[in-house]
Amino acid sequence: MKKYIKLLNFEFNRIAKLFVVLLGITFVTQIIGVIVVSKNYLNMANEQIYDERINKVQFLETYGQMSFLQVVRSLWFVGPIALCLAGVALYIFLIWYRDWVGKNTFIYRLLMLPTTRLNIFYAKITTIMIMTIGLVSFQLIFLPIEILVMNSMVPNEFRADLSVVEIVTSILELSIIIPGSVVELILFYGAGLLVVSILFTGILMERSFRWKGIFAGLIYSALAVVILISPLLLQEFVLNGYFYPSELLVLEIVMGLIVLGATIWMSGFLLRKKITV
Amino acid sequence: MIEVKAVEKNYGSKKILKGVSFTANKGEITCLIGINGVGKTTILNAIMALTPINSGQILIGGEPIDKHTFEKITFIPDAITMLPHMTIAEAMEFMNDFYTGWNQRRATELLGFFRLNPSDKISSLSKGNTAKVNLLLGLALDVDYVLMDEPFSGIDMFSREEIANVFTSHLIENRGVILTTHEIGDIEHLIDKVVLLDDGMVTKEFNAEEVRETEGKSVIDVMREVYQR
Numbered sequence: 001m002k003k004y005i006k007l008l009n010f011e012f013n014r015i016a017k018l019f020v021v022l023l024g025i026t027f028v029t030q031i032i033g034v035i036v037v038s039k040n041y042l043n044m045a046n047e048q049i050y051d052e053r054i055n056k057v058q059f060l061e062t063y064g065q066m067s068f069l070q071v072v073r074s075l076w077f078v079g080p081i082a083l084c085l086a087g088v089a090l091y092i093f094l095i096w097y098r099d100w101v102g103k104n105t106f107i108y109r110l111l112m113l114p115t116t117r118l119n120i121f122y123a124k125i126t127t128i129m130i131m132t133i134g135l136v137s138f139q140l141i142f143l144p145i146e147i148l149v150m151n152s153m154v155p156n157e158f159r160a161d162l163s164v165v166e167i168v169t170s171i172l173e174l175s176i177i178i179p180g181s182v183v184e185l186i187l188f189y190g191a192g193l194l195v196v197s198i199l200f201t202g203i204l205m206e207r208s209f210r211w212k213g214i215f216a217g218l219i220y221s222a223l224a225v226v227i228l229i230s231p232l233l234l235q236e237f238v239l240n241g242y243f244y245p246s247e248l249l250v251l252e253i254v255m256g257l258i259v260l261g262a263t264i265w266m267s268g269f270l271l272r273k274k275i276t277v
Numbered sequence: 278m279i280e281v282k283a284v285e286k287n288y289g290s291k292k293i294l295k296g297v298s299f300t301a302n303k304g305e306i307t308c309l310i311g312i313n314g315v316g317k318t319t320i321l322n323a324i325m326a327l328t329p330i331n332s333g334q335i336l337i338g339g340e341p342i343d344k345h346t347f348e349k350i351t352f353i354p355d356a357i358t359m360l361p362h363m364t365i366a367e368a369m370e371f372m373n374d375f376y377t378g379w380n381q382r383r384a385t386e387l388l389g390f391f392r393l394n395p396s397d398k399i400s401s402l403s404k405g406n407t408a409k410v411n412l413l414l415g416l417a418l419d420v421d422y423v424l425m426d427e428p429f430s431g432i433d434m435f436s437r438e439e440i441a442n443v444f445t446s447h448l449i450e451n452r453g454v455i456l457t458t459h460e461i462g463d464i465e466h467l468i469d470k471v472v473l474l475d476d477g478m479v480t481k482e483f484n485a486e487e488v489r490e491t492e493g494k495s496v497i498d499v500m501r502e503v504y505q506r
Contacts, residue, residue, distance in 0.1 A: 006374055014360075109358040111327055113375050114347040208329075276328040 003115035007123035012130060015091065019131055022087050023138050026080040033076020034146045038153040041066045045158060056157065065160040068147055068167055072174070081173075084135045088128065092196055095124045096203045100277070107277055117271035118264070121200060128196050133189075136177050143167065187253075194256055197263045198224050204267050208274035220266070224259045231255060278302050279324060279350075279422060279453060284333035286319055286477075293319050295477040296333070303421055303453040306444065306467055310458060310500065311474035317457035318355075320474075321424045324455075325352045337422065348378050350422040353415035355430055357407050361400035365393055365410055369417070376418055384417035387448065391439060405436030412440060416448050423449070425456040429463055437463055465496050473503050 048059050071077050099107040110120050143164045151159065168174045179185040202217030209216060231251040235243055243251065279301040286294040293316045301307035309317045322328040324335055326342045337346050359368040365388070373379045388395060391409040399410060408428065415423055429437050443449060444467045458464065465485075473481040480503050488494050494502075 003375065010371070103356065104361070105354060105356040105358050106360055108327065108352070108354055108356075109371075112325060112347050112352060112358075114344055114377075115375070116344050272326075274329050277322060 003113070004119045004122055007113075007115075007119055008126050011095070011123045011127040015095075015127060015131060018087065018091070019134060022080075022084050022135065026084060026135070026139065027142055029080040030071075030077050030142060030146055031149060033074050034071050034149045035153070036076060037071045037074050038066065038150050041070070041158070042154065060158070065158055066150075066154050067160040068150055068162050069170060071146065071150065072167060072171055078173070081139070081177075088132055088135070091131065092128055092199050093203065095127065096200070096207065100207065105277070111271075111275065111277065116268075117275075118268040121204075121264070121267045121271065125193070125196055125200060129189075129193060132192065140164070140178065190253075190256060194228075194260055194263075197260060197267070201263045201267050201270070204270040204275065208270050208276060224263065228252070228255050228259055278336075278338065279455065280334075280336040280339075281320065281324065282334045282336070284320070284323060284335065285331045286316070286323060286328070287331050293477055294323075294330070297474070297477070297479055298333075299472045299479055299482050301422070301453050301455045301470070304451050305469040306449070306454040306456065307470040307472060308456055308458060308461070308464070308468045308496075309472050309474060310461060310496075312459055315474045316477045317459075317474060318426050321352060321354075321426050321455065321457060324424060325350070327352075348376065348418075349420050350424065351415045351418050351420045352424040353411050353426065353428065355408075355427045357399055357411050359399055359410075359414065362398065364396055364398050365413075366395035368399060368410065368414060369395070372414055372417070378419040380417050380419050383419075383448070384413060387413040387417055390443070390446075390448075405432045408432050408436065408440065412443065416443065420452070422453040422455070425454065427457055427459070429458060429460065441467065461496055461500065468496060471496055471499070473500065475504065 044063065045059060048054050048063070049056065054062075098104060099110060111117060113120075147162075147164070151161070162170075165180075168178045169180060176188060179188050198221050202221055205217040205220060206213040231243070231248060235241060235248060281300070282298050284294050284297045285292070297316070297320060299307075309320060311317055319328060323330050324337070324342075335342065337350055340346070342350075359371065363371070369379075369381075369384050372384075373381060387393075391406075391413060393406060393409060393413070397406075399407065402410065412425075412428065415425070428440055432440070441463055444454075444464065456464075461468075468485045471481075471483055471485055472479055481499065483499065485496050488496075488499060
């Protein structure tokens, strides 16, 4: 356990710079987005009210109030989130391959540490999870700050104020990364953890058997997906809706745990017996 | 004792090791000699469980390798096993963090021996100094066995001399060393045991001192006999 914590600390320090850069880009871009979108709205209001000489009430009737949702729907807001997602997705592969590729032979050191090799797997997967949850948490901290910036720019009467919760729940993409309930949180992030662990196993298969490993990894991933969705397939095509939704949910969780267990076992086996530097 | 028993290793359809067997004792320097591509590095990787073998058995102190073995044996590959952006001090701290057998007093002694500056970044070091850091990280561990892959390869003459001096010092004493090389010149006088490899097989295994005394032959003489047959 102590070695796992040390490895986790070490792995996280390795991504700390990238993490801070992603956070910085997200914050700056979203703040610029708030300013640009607010300015556009205010410019339009000024144009209509002063140049076209329509009054405030008419303007608001025609164009509506500005809400933070306009910012959230802009590329300024979604762009950096997509960048962070791409960063995390890329890092799932990079976190392993950078220890092998090029002049880097750090994998020798990792595999020769006097601890179970599965700790390397655990440390890397936890790093990915911390990175993801960290990015989402900071997004939640950024949101009220960004709302504050908008509020300072757009006068009261031109604004429809929304709470952070209202903003998150009104956009599907946001409600996935920031779930509304504990059950959803466990399900969404559990599914994420499962996907990352299957990808890790695929990577370890490739690292163990090279070209043949890529095919093995693809077959393994496909098999894992089939096992995962087997209750859904049975429900749909064989049992004609025999299970209640809650039973189906429990079955899915059980399947998820089985696949996660198999994936961890397989990764441990590959790291102990098949991996090659 | 490290026992390598009938080890076979294939890369795809190519057979790299074809039943390699030899032993390396504690307190002795065993040298694996053979031309490039003969499987020397693969043997060291296999001993450290860094690559799987197809058949055979490897025992360290009578036991197959497991996580605890890495406190008893260390491997110094021909490339640095630390991250390039780390300083030498950070690399030593990493070792201290993970190995109970890390001997800081010996590490400091080695720093002085090799005249290395702990605040230097690994990426900024010359090839010779990088090899010395790699050696330092391995030798500062209180382990019974040290494996070294081509410790003299591509290194300038003076660094080679300094590294060779390590072998005659107390830094190596009482440990079992397996080292690989394809150029025996600098270290012939240091070796206790020689394992000659050719085409994935052990062609001869002998005690250097014994052959010198009984047959009046140097290691190079024996190599000439074996390889130029």
